[in-house]
Amino acid sequence: MSTLKLHNSYSRQKEVFEPITPGYVGMYVCGPTVSGESHLGHARPYITFDVVFRYLQYLGYKVRYVRNITDAGHFEEEGREAEDKISSKAVLEKLEPMELVQKYTNLFHWAMNLFNTIPPSIEPTATGHIVEQIEMIKKIIADGYAYENNGSVYFDVKKYAAGHDYGKLSGRKIDDLLEATRDLEGQEEKRDSADFALWKAAPPKHIMRWNSPWGEGFPGWHIECSAMATKYLGDHFDIHGGGMDLQFPHHESEIAQSTICNGHAPVKYWMHNNMITINGRKMGKSYNNVIKLTELFSGDHPLLTQAYHPMVVRFFILQSHYRSTLDFSNEALQASEKGLKRLWDAYENLKRLKDRGNELQETAADPELDARLRKLVTEFDEFMNDDFNTAKVLANMFELAPVINSFKDKTLALTDISKATFELLQQQFYTYLETILGLTSVSAADNEKLKDVMQLLIDIRKEARSRKDFVTSDKIRNQLADVGILLKDEKDGNISWSVE
Numbered sequence: 001m002s003t004l005k006l007h008n009s010y011s012r013q014k015e016v017f018e019p020i021t022p023g024y025v026g027m028y029v030c031g032p033t034v035s036g037e038s039h040l041g042h043a044r045p046y047i048t049f050d051v052v053f054r055y056l057q058y059l060g061y062k063v064r065y066v067r068n069i070t071d072a073g074h075f076e077e078e079g080r081e082a083e084d085k086i087s088s089k090a091v092l093e094k095l096e097p098m099e100l101v102q103k104y105t106n107l108f109h110w111a112m113n114l115f116n117t118i119p120p121s122i123e124p125t126a127t128g129h130i131v132e133q134i135e136m137i138k139k140i141i142a143d144g145y146a147y148e149n150n151g152s153v154y155f156d157v158k159k160y161a162a163g164h165d166y167g168k169l170s171g172r173k174i175d176d177l178l179e180a181t182r183d184l185e186g187q188e189e190k191r192d193s194a195d196f197a198l199w200k201a202a203p204p205k206h207i208m209r210w211n212s213p214w215g216e217g218f219p220g221w222h223i224e225c226s227a228m229a230t231k232y233l234g235d236h237f238d239i240h241g242g243g244m245d246l247q248f249p250h251h252e253s254e255i256a257q258s259t260i261c262n263g264h265a266p267v268k269y270w271m272h273n274n275m276i277t278i279n280g281r282k283m284g285k286s287y288n289n290v291i292k293l294t295e296l297f298s299g300d301h302p303l304l305t306q307a308y309h310p311m312v313v314r315f316f317i318l319q320s321h322y323r324s325t326l327d328f329s330n331e332a333l334q335a336s337e338k339g340l341k342r343l344w345d346a347y348e349n350l351k352r353l354k355d356r357g358n359e360l361q362e363t364a365a366d367p368e369l370d371a372r373l374r375k376l377v378t379e380f381d382e383f384m385n386d387d388f389n390t391a392k393v394l395a396n397m398f399e400l401a402p403v404i405n406s407f408k409d410k411t412l413a414l415t416d417i418s419k420a421t422f423e424l425l426q427q428q429f430y431t432y433l434e435t436i437l438g439l440t441s442v443s444a445a446d447n448e449k450l451k452d453v454m455q456l457l458i459d460i461r462k463e464a465r466s467r468k469d470f471v472t473s474d475k476i477r478n479q480l481a482d483v484g485i486l487l488k489d490e491k492d493g494n495i496s497w498s499v500e
Helices: 040-058 085-093 097-114 127-142 157-163 174-180 221-233 244-262 293-298 310-318 330-359 367-385 390-409 419-436 444-461 467-471 474-482
Strands: 005-008 013-016 024-029 062-067 075-078 081-084 146-149 152-155 196-201 217-219 237-243 267-273 276-278 326-328 485-489 495-499
Touching: 005 267, 024 040, 024 221, 040 062, 040 097, 040 237, 040 267, 040 276, 040 293, 040 310, 040 419, 062 221, 081 085, 085 097, 097 293, 127 146, 127 152, 127 196, 127 217, 127 221, 127 244, 152 244, 157 174, 157 244, 196 221, 196 244, 217 221, 221 237, 221 244, 237 244, 244 267, 293 310, 293 444, 310 326, 310 330, 310 390, 326 330, 330 390, 330 419, 367 390, 367 419, 390 419
Parallel strands: 024 062, 024 237, 237 267, 276 326
Antiparallel strands: 005 013, 075 081, 146 152, 152 196, 196 217, 485 495
């Protein structure tokens, strides 16, 4: 079996994977900011690193997979104040911030369960680690790489870059950053526009605030991941993953913070998945092409011609290498829907062939066919060891599918291959399709059930005139409860939904 190699975003090279501690792997992946519903772009990193998690376990490693929940601190500087996304969205939805966080965390977990992702080993929250963040900030100040101004604390990027390779991960140069960073009103608190906030003083009306040595405020976005990764994986761990859009400023900032606190770089291998585009265009609010996962599952979006089952979306994502751009279109999703069915039908036929095991011989009647099938199957491991190339694994499976169907239809004799090759084919097809790639079958009934559930949610969201009578029936409530959707009666006959 070949050795696992992965592309290290930091070195921009494919490197042999050698964990820091033999037999053990520590992996941190940046989780969602739970200020709203997850969208199609969120599906790719969490499905990608779910497969990485699964494959490392398949190789025999004991993996600690940490994926955080950002429930505070992911702010954007607008004028003189910092806008915390959680806090501002809570005001809009008339909810307590932690009520909003719980609502969207539940919804995220529900979608991840539909995608058949394995929950991480640890899922820490930013608000649960304020003390750790404050301690890191104090250490950075003490070492002379951060400064306080009006109750806010900023990391001194220029000073750090003078003695460290700042910008290496993202490929940016400090001089270019200082020139390109636009001056926003209120940035006079910073010594340089490239400096980033470790802690922000909370304006009077800011809901989420904590006491600190610098006054009441809330943490910056970047410091949370440094604090939680260090706490649960140590000051030097194996893999840090996330979307390519996080390389700068988020991951670049993490490296700088942790390096100052710990005296060395925090991560051995950086992994980044590429972006999803929509019909060739970057996904963004300005293009009106952000597709929420509930919209994807229900088909309730102007860009969608139908609803798509979560397993079809998972299959679609895995048909491309994680570092390649993946273009979403209805045609591509519909092709994936047909492809998954074709592959799963072959898998079911392969399982049925076990009943004909008495036909098999130790020696293959067709040595050429036997060698070809064995090569296609043994390449599964080779492709995954080559930077987790799920696309090539699935391509081989598609080559195997018509041969399996021919065995089932008896247009090819089962004795054409050896007993050992047949057993290897069965074992590896199961291991890869279900255990490593995490795929499951999708029947017409599954599609219709999900479609019906999503249609109910559409009706609730759109507040149809007849909605109250429609959704208060026990039958409807039970149908939604079966898939973890809970209805809640509110004032004036309104009904909202949440996820278990």
